[in-house]
Amino acid sequence: MKCRICRKKAAVKLPSHNTAFCKEDYLWWFQKNFRRTVKRFRMFKAGDRVLVGVSGGKDSLALWRLLVEIDLEADGLYIAQGIGHDELPYSDLGEDACREMAGKLGRPLKVVRVLAETGASVPELEGILRRKICSSCGLTKRYLMNREALEGGYDVLATGHNLDDEIAMLFANVLTWDLQRLAHQSPVSPQRGPKLIKKVKPLCHFSEREVLAYTMLSGIRTMREDCPHARGATSIKHKELFSRLERDSPGSKRRFYKEFLRNREIFEQAKPPAELAYCHRCAMPTTNEVCSYCRLLHRVAASKEEVHDGPPKPRKIEPEPASPAPSGLCG
Amino acid sequence: MKIRYGTERWEKDRRMVVWRILEEREINPETVIVAINGEVVTEDDFAQPGDDVEIVRAISGG
Numbered sequence: 001m002k003c004r005i006c007r008k009k010a011a012v013k014l015p016s017h018n019t020a021f022c023k024e025d026y027l028w029w030f031q032k033n034f035r036r037t038v039k040r041f042r043m044f045k046a047g048d049r050v051l052v053g054v055s056g057g058k059d060s061l062a063l064w065r066l067l068v069e070i071d072l073e074a075d076g077l078y079i080a081q082g083i084g085h086d087e088l089p090y091s092d093l094g095e096d097a098c099r100e101m102a103g104k105l106g107r108p109l110k111v112v113r114v115l116a117e118t119g120a121s122v123p124e125l126e127g128i129l130r131r132k133i134c135s136s137c138g139l140t141k142r143y144l145m146n147r148e149a150l151e152g153g154y155d156v157l158a159t160g161h162n163l164d165d166e167i168a169m170l171f172a173n174v175l176t177w178d179l180q181r182l183a184h185q186s187p188v189s190p191q192r193g194p195k196l197i198k199k200v201k202p203l204c205h206f207s208e209r210e211v212l213a214y215t216m217l218s219g220i221r222t223m224r225e226d227c228p229h230a231r232g233a234t235s236i237k238h239k240e241l242f243s244r245l246e247r248d249s250p251g252s253k254r255r256f257y258k259e260f261l262r263n264r265e266i267f268e269q270a271k272p273p274a275e276l277a278y279c280h281r282c283a284m285p286t287t288n289e290v291c292s293y294c295r296l297l298h299r300v301a302a303s304k305e306e307v308h309d310g311p312p313k314p315r316k317i318e319p320e321p322a323s324p325a326p327s328g329l330c331g
Numbered sequence: 332m333k334i335r336y337g338t339e340r341w342e343k344d345r346r347m348v349v350w351r352i353l354e355e356r357e358i359n360p361e362t363v364i365v366a367i368n369g370e371v372v373t374e375d376d377f378a379q380p381g382d383d384v385e386i387v388r389a390i391s392g393g
């Protein structure tokens with residue numbers, strides 16, 4: 001197989017584009033398409049300060065580097081969830097990879113620890129809230145990223161969601177016909193009011209495999225380990241399902257997503273965003289009186305008092321709070 | 332050749348095309364990138380005895 005551009009031996013075959021590239025031309029192709037997506041969705045304005053949510057994985061670290069390469073003032077934010085154990089210190093490995101990238105790019109990295117913020121690590125939250133771990137992980141991540149972006153005076157929050165993440169989310173929303181979530185899913189979520197920062201997903205048109213090839217070919221060291229709680233996750237099953245479809249019918253993933261984007265206004269019209277109120281405790285945006293994050297803080301504090309007061313009282317299991325996007329997708 | 336895929340390790344002692352290595356383990360090429368001796372290759376490339384083959388899984392998340 002030969003490179004489409006220079007006819008040298010190809011390093012990456014892209015069946016969905018019916019083409020193949022050598023290392024140099026793949027990197028060129030990737031950067032060109034990245035710039036095209038950023039421009040097409042008007043993700044940034046000149047002079048924007050960008051906060052990148054980094055996890056230490058391939059997507060977010062690739063994104064950070066690409067943003068710096070297009071001359072944006074892009075800083076990293078790592079949310080340390082306290083996940084892992086001696087054999088697989090997942091959160092520590094992620095933090096190390098982010099610190100290494102920060103050093104290489106010469107950009108600051110801010111680390112926010114869920115334990116210090118809430119009084120419990122993400123795995124501890126699972127026990128306290130009796131809710132799936134990915135739900136508390138997603139809730140704390142979303143809240144802290146938005147808060148850090150606002151407090152740091154950033155204009156945009158960028159995350160490394162790729163095409164497979166977007167499709168897994170889209171498919172889950174279509175399976176339940178969750179119109180609100182379908183209306184909310186977009187490569188760009190504009191700033192809403194003074195306290196909900198603009199969010200962008202500049203890698204949304206690249207598959208996970210394309211991003212992985214980019215990091216391997218450009219020598220970016222990333223954390224290869226998966227979160228131990230990701231095992232058996234529905235989003236991974238959906239990704240595998242779509243990858244089988246993609247193998248038999250190259251381009252299916254891209255088509256599914258593109259056609260959704262072309263038609264997503266239908267969902268927006270059917271479900272316009274709910275009126276935002278502000279949390280009575282922390283003044284951050286919410287659709288309730290008290291936001292889910294403050295309710296989480298309250299539950300953690302109550303659980304600590306119970307420990308001091310004697311044996312825990314039986315607790316009612318609360319229903320999952322309605323959130324604007326599925327919480328289980330990492331990145 | 333020595334082959335790595337996540338925590339799995341196995342060996343082959345003959346020249347093999349990459350897609351065949353993947354097929355034997357029912358690995359969908361759409362979900363991985365393969366490197367031979369640290370060099371990214373396509374599924375049509377060949378691995379020789381003595382080579383170090385790394386199959387890196389692309390799918391992640393929770």
Ligand code: SF4
Pocket residue numbers: 083133134135137138227228229230327328329330392393
């Ligand atoms: S799989 Fe993702 S969302 Fe779930 S706990 Fe791990 S990092 Fe958090």
Ligand SMILES: [Zn+2]
Pocket residue numbers: 003004005006007008021022023024025
């Ligand atoms: Zn070339």
Ligand SMILES: [Zn+2]
Pocket residue numbers: 279280281282283284290291292293294295
């Ligand atoms: Zn609040």
